[in-house]
Amino acid sequence: MREIEHAKYSRLKNAIYKDASVALLTQHGKEKVVTPILASAIGCEVTLVTGFDTDQLGTFTRDIPRAGTQIEAARKKARIGMELAHLPLGLASEGSFGPDPFTGLFSLNVEMVVWIDDTLGIEVVGVASGRTNFSHLLAANWEQAEAFARAIDFPEHGIVVRPRHEDDSRVRKGIADWESLREAFFWACGEADNGCVFLETDVRAHMNPMRMEIIASATRDLADKLATPCPVCNTPGFQIVERVPGLPCEGCGAPTRDTWADIHRCGRCGHQVALERLEKAAPAGHCDWCNP
Template sequence: MALLTQHGKEKVVAPLLAAAIGCDVVLVTDFDTDQLGTFTRDILRAGTQIEAARKKARIGMELAHLPLGLASEGSFGPDPFTGMFPLNVEMLVWIDDTLEVEVVGMASGKTNFSHLLTTDWEQAEVFARATGFPGHGIVVRPRHADDSRIRKGIATWESLREAFLWACDEADNGCAFLETDVRAHMSPMRMEVIASATRDLARKLCTPCPVCNTPGFQIVERVSGLPCEDCGAPTREARADIHRCARCGHQVALERPEKTAPAGHCDWCNP
């Protein structure tokens, strides 16, 4: 299977898939994936997260001349529950042109995605330590978040201080903009989420369709309506999961083990 990456994702993806399904991952590096978009905003990503992953997989398959392709794509934003904490969502897409199926592994997890605008080196040091530097990389720009001048791959205190002084000297406002480098090879926290997405993919690939035996019989939809534990009214909580085969279309609705939803999740009891 072809895996197109230039940021070391094969280090977590390949051994997990090899152990789970005996997959031999072929690393493809003959294409600069930064052309498809960067987290440092040099190049904006075109399309959605899953579309970007599919494109990477297809390019890797073409370059390696293989009918199987694999690629991942991440995104960062506020958590959907409180909106207060940064969240990393990873998608790992598996494309099989022999069976004509696509299976997607997904995972989400905490991240240290953050930034700081400052003229003070001591503040920059505090920020760096709080984000896990030097184990986790940092990106530096002059002036503000959207300045096109940028230094990446910073992973030592010496190079960070040098980049900080350079940015302050280049900026008309004397400020350096620091942010966590969330490219996979510079972000151990993101690598953990990619590993979780790989495990999710492996579980799905190990679940065959009960009709045609195609791997990847997976949840495609959740059915809401789990009754409230107090009033019995249907809530927005899921009561069943719909599993579907990507090849033959066979689907099954499986009831969840939970029989009731907490009253706190009921629009009648807790409007």
């Protein structure tokens, strides 16, 4: 392992991607938030790539399972976009949804936006997470369906409808107005042998404004990393790769599990720097000795 350099590191802006073309493969409108953020931050030109059905790589409605991990799916989309556009730069995003891992009380959306640069041989990933609109209901009548729709802020957020239960292969997506929702509901009622209709929020980016906000946050995180060059080789993406615990307790001075320093590393030359946090001490309530 390379020796860690303890130093105060000043973030510099890198103009290496100014006017560079980068391929973005999406069919769900993500370019609307990704393009202006990257153009403003690093000056690149996003090239929208179409002609490939990204649903083939997996759908949130479970009709096509996603192969591999979230980051692997994002890499694959980026690579396909680069190949179709014949560009050495590509980016793509991939999301995941589930319960908040800390409390389990609300749904959490995690977004990853991957940037691949084959010229420099680097990969940089922007990440963001936040509370999201990810709900479902098995409705026995229209009144229940209508109440669910209002609760999830329909029609601003889209709805997916199925007969019978959540795994029925018959599905209608992209429902974004009341007339379409009512028609789909009674269609599903007619198809269901139990008389019930399964409704869920449509979490595809173009149908879910809350998800678009998280994608925008992940893109800003990516842009910030790309705008930060390695102080040795000037390669973009000098970023945090590890957090070092050990911030001393404000009461007894013993090391705690709170982060003492962040390790930044270059993905190309391997240079790394440990930057101490501004906080000088951790609350005594975080100390295993003072608060066992």
